[in-house]
Amino acid sequence: VVDATGISPEEWTLWRAFLRSHARVSREIDLQLQRDAGLAQGEYATISAILESPRRRLRIGEIAEALGWEKSRVSHLIGRMEQRSLVAREACADDARAVEIVVTPEGRRKQLAAVRAHAAEVRRVFLDHVSPDEREVMTRVLRRVIDELGSTGQR
Amino acid sequence: VVDATGISPEEWTLWRAFLRSHARVSREIDLQLQRDAGLAQGEYATISAILESPRRRLRIGEIAEALGWEKSRVSHLIGRMEQRSLVAREACADDARAVEIVVTPEGRRKQLAAVRAHAAEVRRVFLDHVSPDEREVMTRVLRRVIDELGSTGQR
Numbered sequence: 597v598v599d600a601t602g603i604s605p606e607e608w609t610l611w612r613a614f615l616r617s618h619a620r621v622s623r624e625i626d627l628q629l630q631r632d633a634g635l636a637q638g639e640y641a642t643i644s645a646i647l648e649s650p651r652r653r654l655r656i657g658e659i660a661e662a663l664g665w666e667k668s669r670v671s672h673l674i675g676r677m678e679q680r681s682l683v684a685r686e687a688c689a690d691d692a693r694a695v696e697i698v699v700t701p702e703g704r705r706k707q708l709a710a711v712r713a714h715a716a717e718v719r720r721v722f723l724d725h726v727s728p729d730e731r732e733v734m735t736r737v738l739r740r741v742i743d744e745l746g747s748t749g750q751r
Numbered sequence: 752v753v754d755a756t757g758i759s760p761e762e763w764t765l766w767r768a769f770l771r772s773h774a775r776v777s778r779e780i781d782l783q784l785q786r787d788a789g790l791a792q793g794e795y796a797t798i799s800a801i802l803e804s805p806r807r808r809l810r811i812g813e814i815a816e817a818l819g820w821e822k823s824r825v826s827h828l829i830g831r832m833e834q835r836s837l838v839a840r841e842a843c844a845d846d847a848r849a850v851e852i853v854v855t856p857e858g859r860r861k862q863l864a865a866v867r868a869h870a871a872e873v874r875r876v877f878l879d880h881v882s883p884d885e886r887e888v889m890t891r892v893l894r895r896v897i898d899e900l901g902s903t904g905q906r
Contacts, residue, residue, distance in 0.1 A: 601869075602870065603873065603874060606890070607874075607878050607885060610889055610890045611878065613889075613894050614776075614877070614889075615773075615796070616817075616819035616870060616897055617896045618819075619819030620853065621900070623820075624900065641770070663774060664771035664772070664775040665775030677895075681897075690752040711756065715756030715757060715758050716756065716757075719757070719762075722766060723762050725899055726765065726892055730888055730892050731762070733888045734765055734769075734889055735768055736767035737880065737881055737885050739768050739772075740758075741772045741776060741877055741880045742771055742775055744876075745775045745779065
């Protein structure tokens with residue numbers, strides 16, 4: 597059975613489960629990060645992405661790529677994080693006109709305060725409910741979705 | 752290989768793919784809904800949930816359940832949608848103290864304006880990249896995640 601939109605009930609069910617599971621999981625993760633570190637999910641993800649990068653510094657476009665966000669949205673986030681002294685801008689060594697974002701000691705301290713509880717929460721709300729076989733299927737599908745949509749970093 | 756948090760690289764990869772794919776897909780859907788109907792994704796989902804309910808009216812808690820949002824967040828959304836005349840509050844026939852949300856003709860008109868383009872966009876950004884077998888696995892996993900986290904409607 598396919599309705600006038602050409603989408604079957606099973607397809608709508610998956611789409612809604614995708615949105616709804618993300619909303620529920622995201623809410624729990626936000627609560628945990630606020631409680632343990634006073635950080636929003638995007639702030640935590642930004643700090644983690646920078647700290648895990650080879651040189652511990654990333655451009656705005658690289659952060660946008662890692663998060664799947666638009667560059668302009670990341671710029672706003674970085675502005676707010678700078679005001680709270682979680683990150684700082686530094687001139688890029690290779691390109692004087694470019695700017696790279698680094699994590700301040702305060703940002704690092706907050707992320708460290710949350711990292712174990714965060715991992716436990718990611719496991720509790722999500723990973724514990726996915727078997728290794730299912731994980732393989734889901735990772736393959738979600739990466740395909742990301743790849744098909746292409747880069748956001750340059751926008 | 753498992754790090755100090757007890758989470759393997761494959762598990763982190765899935766978790767990040769989940770967040771990133773949602774962010775990317777959500778961005779595309781938001782752009783489409785704004786363009787075709789001037790509606791945010793949560794507004795469109797709220798109107799659709801009400802129109803698809805048996806009596807075409809839902810309580811705030813039922814909308815929260817459908818979206819996976821907190822009740823308080825839905826209340827704020829409904830307030831803003833009321834001001835824009837997209838939905839209205841009506842007393843519940845069975846319980847004079849309870850309130851139900853209905854869609855106004857204006858809300859219905861906006862949803863109708865977007866429904867075909869929305870379905871096409873959901874297909875383009877997400878459903879087209881999932882085979883029937885993969886769909887079954889993902890639906891099963893995401894529903895399990897939702898069920899394990901339990902209801903948000905009463906909070």
